[in-house]
Amino acid sequence: MFEHIQVAPADPILGLNDAYRNDPHPHKINLGVGVFKDENGATPILKSVKQAEERLVENEKTKSYLSIEGTEAYRQAVQTLLFGADHEVIAKQRAHTAQSPGGTGALRIAAEFIKKHLPEATIWVSNPTWANHQSIFQSVGLEVGSYAYYDSTAKSLDFEAMLASLSQVPSGDVVLFHGCCHNPTGIDPTNEQWAQLAKLCSKQGFLPLFDFAYQGFGSGLEEDATGLRVFLNQVQEMLIANSFSKNFGLYNERVGALTVVCESAEQADAAFSQVKRCIRANYSNPPSHGSAIVTEILTDQHLRSLWEMELKAMRTRIHEMRSLFVNTLRAKGVTQDFSFISKQQGMFSFSGLTPDQVAQLRTEFGIYIVGSGRISVAGMTKDNMEPLCDAIAKVLA
Numbered sequence: 392m393f394e395h396i397q398v399a400p401a402d403p404i405l406g407l408n409d410a411y412r413n414d415p416h417p418h419k420i421n422l423g424v425g426v427f428k429d430e431n432g433a434t435p436i437l438k439s440v441k442q443a444e445e446r447l448v449e450n451e452k453t454k455s456y457l458s459i460e461g462t463e464a465y466r467q468a469v470q471t472l473l474f475g476a477d478h479e480v481i482a483k484q485r486a487h488t489a490q491s492p493g494g495t496g497a498l499r500i501a502a503e504f505i506k507k508h509l510p511e512a513t514i515w516v517s518n519p520t521w522a523n524h525q526s527i528f529q530s531v532g533l534e535v536g537s538y539a540y541y542d543s544t545a546k547s548l549d550f551e552a553m554l555a556s557l558s559q560v561p562s563g564d565v566v567l568f569h570g571c572c573h574n575p576t577g578i579d580p581t582n583e584q585w586a587q588l589a590k591l592c593s594k595q596g597f598l599p600l601f602d603f604a605y606q607g608f609g610s611g612l613e614e615d616a617t618g619l620r621v622f623l624n625q626v627q628e629m630l631i632a633n634s635f636s637k638n639f640g641l642y643n644e645r646v647g648a649l650t651v652v653c654e655s656a657e658q659a660d661a662a663f664s665q666v667k668r669c670i671r672a673n674y675s676n677p678p679s680h681g682s683a684i685v686t687e688i689l690t691d692q693h694l695r696s697l698w699e700m701e702l703k704a705m706r707t708r709i710h711e712m713r714s715l716f717v718n719t720l721r722a723k724g725v726t727q728d729f730s731f732i733s734k735q736q737g738m739f740s741f742s743g744l745t746p747d748q749v750a751q752l753r754t755e756f757g758i759y760i761v762g763s764g765r766i767s768v769a770g771m772t773k774d775n776m777e778p779l780c781d782a783i784a785k786v787l788a
């Protein structure tokens with residue numbers, strides 16, 4: 392029965408991680424996968440998370456199943472973080488949130504929900520986008536289109552082309568936006584551009600799906616939610632897939648959420664009942680530990696301020712590495728302009744390195760970068776910056 396099955400291609404990002412692990416190079420550097428690293432190159436557990444876990448171990452009374460949608464306290468905490476405490480969407484109960492296994496789990500449930508209830512919809516993703524988007528949506532049979540986003544010459548957002556693309560998207564289709572810290576380019580719309588996009592969305596009548604995997608990694612928890620909140624001033628319906636993998640460092644706990652915003656509480660109840668059916672048929676109900684940590688932190692004043700400080704430290708380190716990278720390359724005599732990297736947000740940037748240069752960095756220097764030239768700035772440290780920039784200077788020479 393299995394004889395005809397061919398070996399699947401390695402995942403472009405996680406496959407690179409495996410290759411990195413197996414590389415004996417003594418000074419290898421991993422700028423591939425999007426995992427935050429501290430100045431020692433480690434991905435430690437946040438202090439706020441450790442403290443929350445200690446409380447949980449002490450107080451946990453059962454390992455019985457959670458409900459399909461997860462705990463009420465978690466669902467409320469997620470909505471407060473997304474919308475702000477006093478948002479009309481919360482007051483009018485127009486949104487329902489289901490806990491999910493990471494942002495990927497939320498996107499997968501969103502995909503199934505869209506396929507089932509908007510079967511004719513095409514989903515539009517930015518060009519480029521996170522490599523897994525295509526797979527997630529195609530795996531449920533959705534048609535995936537792409538809209539213009541990145542100007543590879545100017546290394547910036549091609550906003551005119553983006554507007555022109557999205558003006559062609561018909562009513563009833565779905566458009567995915569990266570809430571902040573666009574992966575892979577690191578370039579987000581400005582507040583004014585978000586407002587224009589929201590107006591266009593309302594005019595065209597497409598459904599926005601916000602993929603919000605990096606809240607707090609860009610400019611701050613509130614600032615990073617601007618795009619999503621600006622949209623909510625213009626449109627009544629939205630899907631939001633958010634993740635706590637990065638901002639809580641809870642990568643392997645698989646914790647995120649899918650939120651459905653509707654025009655009325657009645658519609659939200661109906662739509663959410665269908666979301667729950669998708670979940671039931673997928674993984675039945677979510678795991679508990681990660682969401683319990685997030686709830687504990689978000690609802691406790693001491694843990695919350697500790698977490699916000701830790702999040703700020705992660706954000707600041709990334710900004711510092713961006714500037715140090717640009718300055719070190721310049722100091723090495725590299726004439727190619729990399730200054731755009733210090734203006735971008737989040738863990739990723741498109742370096743502009745060609746596939747050949749990426750391959751040379753890997754084979755000659757043990758430096759791992761995704762084939763598209765996407766670099767994870769979080770993999771840079773003060774210690775690896777000199778050898779990294781020396782190697783890049785050599786391949787560019």
Ligand code: PLP
Pocket residue numbers: 425492493494495496521569574602603604634635636642646647
């Ligand atoms: N969306 C984007 C844009 C991402 O970059 C990622 C993770 O890299 C995810 C979603 C998925 O996050 P998670 O690891 O929580 O599934």
